[in-house]
Amino acid sequence: MTAMLISTIPDTADPAGLPLEEQTYRRLRQALMEGVFAPGDKLSIRRIAEALGTSPMPARTALRRLAAEQAVDVMPSGTAIVPRLTRAAFQEMAAIRAALEPLAIRLAAPRLTAPALQQLQALLDEHAAARASSQPEDFLRVDRDFLFALYRAAGAPTLLGMIEALWLRRGPLFWEARWVLMARPAEAAHRHAQILAALQRGDGEAAAGELETEITAATGFLLAEMRFAGDPPPGGLAALPGKRRAAR
Structure with a gap:
């Protein structure tokens, strides 16, 4: 390092x-x-x-x-x-996230105040600005700040700790993929606007569903775009000594 x-x-x-x-x-x-x-x-x-x-x-x-x-x-x-995840480990982690993180939003929804919703809107605006200025580090930071503002609002410290543990393993992969993630069309990048709109009308269940969709879509995208531990070599070459030498 x-x-x-x-x-x-x-x-x-x-x-x-x-x-x-x-x-x-x-x-x-x-x-x-x-x-x-x-x-x-x-x-x-x-x-x-x-x-x-x-x-x-x-x-x-x-x-x-x-x-x-x-x-x-x-x-x-x-x-x-810092470990490199296998595809199976990443898929397992994403499945757990898709269960726990929407639960945090369901718990947070009735606890959100008007100032909290205003803060979420400000983060949403900041996220758009980071994309427009091609700042992938800020893009990821604001994504994290938006979601964890909701997770903390749930008032469930055990659940928050479990989510943080998942993000410990998520963080390095998403950092490596930051440019790839930011290059996605804005409408596919995340569902934060839809999440916030649902929360503003008091529909925590819809907001949770939007986050589950976001996690599932990002998982599928990264599985298609990124290399994971144990993946075959680029170009589909079998891991045979002769072929490894030929690739040098």
Whole structure:
């Protein structure tokens, strides 16, 4: 992993008073959710400690916790690798998301205030601006902010934690696919306008259905456009020694 990636780890997840180990864990966890790291990136204890201004111990502890959440794979040397999902793992994750995230919207719908709906509209406008200015990083960030504003509004901390765990594994793949995702036609990119319209009329069930459609459509799109762990080599060549040599 490059020093540039390390330096972009956000510092917004550092509530005052938390132990240094917890702060380090939260910052790395947030970075994975936000797509700071791509599949295959290496997260060395030394570089993380240097970037965050800590000793190696908090970085080591954070990586072990993330490995327990299946967010990273830790090598014997202590270096962690952001895993690349298989197609089957991605499909399983998407199926779980399509069940849990619409549930969060159903729970959030009756709790949304007028100011909360106004905030969602502002995020929707910001999302359109990010697309228009060809800023895929902002495009993904606002997508995440819109959805998590709803998930937090559900007032269901256990459900929120489960969704965050799924996004830990989702984040790196979506970061890798950011340009591909943003290149989709606007009407296919997401269903946030439809979700918000349903919420504005108080129809949480319709809003949940729109999100399920969005997750299913994005899953199908990425399955068609992206390579996953275990996929055959480009061009359909069989993984035979002779053919591998011929491809060099």
